[in-house]
Amino acid sequence: MTISLPPETSSPPRLQPSGWLRYFSFSVDHKVIGLQYIVCGFVFYLIGGALAGAIRTELTSPVSDFMARDVYNQVLTLHGTVMIFLWIVPVVNGAFGNYLIPFYVGARDMAFPRLNAVAFWLIPPAGLMLITSYFLTGAAQSGWTAYPPLSITTPATGQIIWILSVLLLGGSSIFGGINFIATILKLRRPGLKLMQLPMYCWAMLGTSILVVLSTPVLAGTLVLLSFDIVAHTGFFNPNLGGNVVVYQHLFWFYSHPAVYIMVLPAFGLVSEILPVHARKPLFGYVTMVYSIMAIVVLGLIVWAHHMFTSGTPPWMRLFFTIATAFIAVPTGIKFFNWLATLWGGRISLNSAMLFSCGFIVNFVLGGITGVALAQVPFDIHVHDTYFVVAHFHYIVFGGSVFVIFASIYHWYPKFTGRMLNEDLGRLHCALTFIGFNLCFGPQHWLGLNGMPRRVAEYDPQFTLINQISSVGALLMAISTLPFLWNVIHSALSGPVAGDNPWKALTPEWLTSSPPPVENWIGEAPLVEEPYGYGVPPDELDLTATSGRDLWSSGK
C-alpha cells in the first residue's frame, strides 16, 4: 500500500525548531549560535556579578564577618572562573565571532556549523556543573589560578569539578578557534582578498591562533593537577618531589595569552564600531593588521611576568620584563590609530560610540599600569595586591566589557530589527563608567599601600577606601538595570531598525535586520572597502598631509 503525499506543500518540512525555540535547540545557524552565546554569556555575567557583589559586601568592613572564610575563597574562585571562561571568552569570541565572521567573509555560515553548535552546547553544562558545585559539594577555593599545593590540599571534589568544567570550556574554546581559522582563511567569497577583510576578522584570526596554541597546554596541566589530587602523583607536590613552579609556568603559558584572547576580539570590534559612528575610514589598516600579529607573537613569550616573585632566577625575570614591555608598542599603535580615526570625523555621540570611548580611556589606564607591572622591580612590590586587581579589571571590564556593551548597542538593531533606546543607553554608559572607576580606581592605592588580594580581612586603615570601592560596585550593579530594561523593552516595542540604520558599509548591514537564514537573498555582496567612509580630502580645503596619496585602498 502506498501513501501519496499531497502534490504541493506550502512550506518544506522543518528539520529544526523555528521562532524563539530555535535558541534552545541544537541549531547549526551561526546567527542563532551567536545569540545563544551572548544570552548564555550574559546570564553568567550576572552570576559572576553577584559573586563580585558578595566580595565587595564582605570588604566593606575590615573583618571577615559576612561569610565563612572558606566560602569567601570559593566565591572569589568562582567569580574569576565564571567571568573569564563563561562570560568574556565565550562572548567576544563565540558570540560576536560566530555572528559576524560569516558575514564578513561573504559566507552563508561558518566552516563547520555542527562543530559550532557542539562548541556552544559545551558551555551551559560546564557552567551549570561549576555553579552547582558551590551548593552541592563546595566549590574550588584556590582561586581561578588553582596553584598547587593549595589546590591539592583543599577539598578535592570541588577542585576536580572545577578542573572538569575548565577542561570542557577550554575544549569549547578550541573548537571555536578551529572554526574561525578555517572560516577566515578558507571561506572567503570569490574576489575578497585577506587585506580587504574587516579588522575584526584579523583580530579573530590572531585570537584563534592563540586559542589553538595555548589552551591545550592548560588542558594538559589541569590533567596533571587532577592526577596529583586523585592519583597521588607528585607533579606539583613538593612532598612527593614535585615542582610547584612548573605548574605556574604551564598555567601561565595559557593564561597570559588568555588575556589577549579576551582583549584582541574587543580591539577588532572597536575597529568596526568607530568608523561607522565617526563616519571616517579606519586609520592605518595595514599597521593595525601587523600590530595584531605582533601582539599574537609577543603574547606567547611573556607569561612569566606573572611569576616575578616566584621561583624565578634573575635572568628569567629580566627576559620577561623586556619581552612584556614590548607589547606596549603594537598596542599603543592601535590606540593612536583609533584616535586618528576619530580625529576629523563627524562623530555621533551615541551609546555605541560612548562605550567605545569609555573603553579607550579605561584601557589606556590599564595599559599604563600594565607597562609599570612589566618592570620587575615595580612588580615585586605590587604583585598579588589590589594594584594588580585594579590593573586587570581596567583591562577586562574597562576594556572588554565596555566593548561588549558598545557592540550590543551597535549590532542589536541587526540582531533584532529594533533600535535600542539611546537615552537609556547613555544613562547605562554614565552609570557604568562612574561606578567602574569609583570601584577600581582607588584599588591602585590600596595595593601600593599594603593590601594583598584574595583577602576577606584587611588592615583597618584601608576601610574608607574599600567602602568607596564597594559603593562603586553597587553603582555597577545598578547600571545593569537600565540596560536590561532597554534590551527587553526594545525587543518587544522598539522602533523598527531597517536594514542599515547606521548607514554602514560592512556586509552584515547589506541585508535585512534580522538577516535571513542564508544571510543574504542572492549572492553575498563583495565589499572591497569596508571602511570607505568619508569625503575625499581633495574636495575640501585641507592643509594637513593627505593619507590617500600615501596609502591606496585595495581597489
Place this chain on the structure above:
Amino acid sequence: MQIPSAILTLVIGMVLALGGLWIGQNINLLPIDASANAPIYDELFKVLFTIGSILFIGIVGLLVFSLIRFRRRNGQLGDGLAIEGNLPLEIFWTAVPAVVVLFVGLYSYDIYDRMGGMVPLAHDHMGGAHDEQIWGGISSGSIESAAATNALPVEVTAMQFAFLFHYPEGDITSGELHVPADRPITLRMEAKDVIHAFWVPEFRLKQDVIPGQPTQLSFTPTRTGRYPIVCAELCGPYHGGMRSTVVVESPENWESWYRDNAKAAPEDETLTIANA
C-alpha cells in the same frame, strides 16, 4: 590670524610634560620607605607615574577634544574626512613608544640591579641534596658592590597561617622579625605546606615562600619602626589574617634583644619563643 597648530601642539606637549613631572614628584602614593632599596624603588615609581600621567592625560585630552570638536551637530549630514593613513605619522608614533618603552626597560633594569636583583642566586648542583639550591629571590649585594659582608642570616618558615623566624646564630625562634638598622639581612625562606609570600610594603620587597623550594630575600633596613609583614599569596581561609611584624631597631637595641634571647649553649634543647 590663527595660531599654527604646530605651536599649539608644542605648548600643549610642554604643559603635559611639566604637569606629568609635577605629578610624579609631588603626588605621593606610597608608604614610608624603610629599607635601602625603597628610595630606589620610589625613584622608579616617580618616573613611571610621570610617564603614565603624561600619556593618560594626553590621550584622554585628545579623545575629549575630538568628541567635542568633531561631533556631529544637529542637522549635519555627510561624512568626515576620508583619511586612511599617514605613514610618517604612524612611524612617529611607533618609534616614540618604542623608545620610551626601551628607556623604561633599561632604567628599570638599572633599578633592579641597584636593588641587588641581578646577583646570581646560590645554586649547588654538585651538592646533590636540593636544599642547597635557591629557587628564586633577591640575593645579597649587587653587581657593583662586593657581596655583602656581615649579613645577618634569618631562616623564615611560612605555614598556614603564620611566619616563624629562626636565627641560626644564636638559635633564636621568634614570631616577629627583629632586625638591626643599616645592616644587610638575608632571609632564607621555605614553607611547610602551601605557597605563601613574604611582603613588607615599607621595604617594597616581596618573595614567594614555597614548600620544598627555598627562596631568598635580602635587604638592608634603614628606618627604625614596626612594619607589617603581609602574606601575599592565597594560602587558605585565613590568608587575610596571616601577618606578622618586622621590628627595625637601632643596632644597640637589637644587640640587647639578641643577647636576651640567644641560647647560652647550643645543646640547649628547650625552644623558647623570643620576647616581643
Place this chain on the structure above:
Amino acid sequence: MEQRQMTTTVPTKDQNHSHGKHAEHPDHRMFGLATFLVADAMTFAGFFAAYLTFKAVNPLPDGAIYELELPLPILNTVLLLVSSATFHRAGQAIRQDDHGRCRRWLLITAGLGLAFLVSQMVEYFTLPFGLTDNLYASTFFAATGFHGLHVTLGALMILIVWWQARQPQGRVTAADHFPLEAAELYWHFVDGIWVILFVIFYLL
C-alpha cells in the same frame, strides 16, 4: 558634500540557493582536522616541557628508581613507522578503487597499532617503577599513557573505516574517502608524536 562612491557590489538578481548540491562546497574538513592536530600537539608539548624541566632542575631523590630499557620502545617505534607505511598503502588502494586491498592494509595497520599497545602494556608491567614512585616516573606514564590513548582511538578509527569501506558505494569510495584520509592524517600525527616522545624520554 557628496558621499564617496563605495566599492560594494550588491547583486540584484534573486538566486535560489540550491540545497541539494552539497558536493559543490569545497571540503575544508582536512584543514580543520590539521588545525585540531596542532592543538593536540600542544598538549603533548606541555607534557614534554614539564618533563624536560623536571629533568633539568629536579634531581631524583636518593633511592628513586627510573630506568628505561630500549628494546621494547625501539620495537614500538618500528611498529608505528611501519604502520604509517601500511596505512599509506591502504590510501593508495582506495584511490585505485580496490576496496579489498584497502581493507587488508587497514587491518594490518590496525593490527600493528594493537601490537604497539600490547608491547606498551608489556613494558609497563616490566618496568621497575610505578605511576606514583617518583616525578620522572609519573611524567613518563602521563606522556606515554596520553599517547597510548591516542593510539587506541586511532586503532578504533581504523577499524571503523575498515567497516565503512566494505561497500563499494558507501562513505569510503575512490572519489571521496574523507574518513580514511582523516584517520590517516591522525595516525601519522600519532606516529610523529611517538618519535618525539621516544627521543625525549628514551634517548635523552
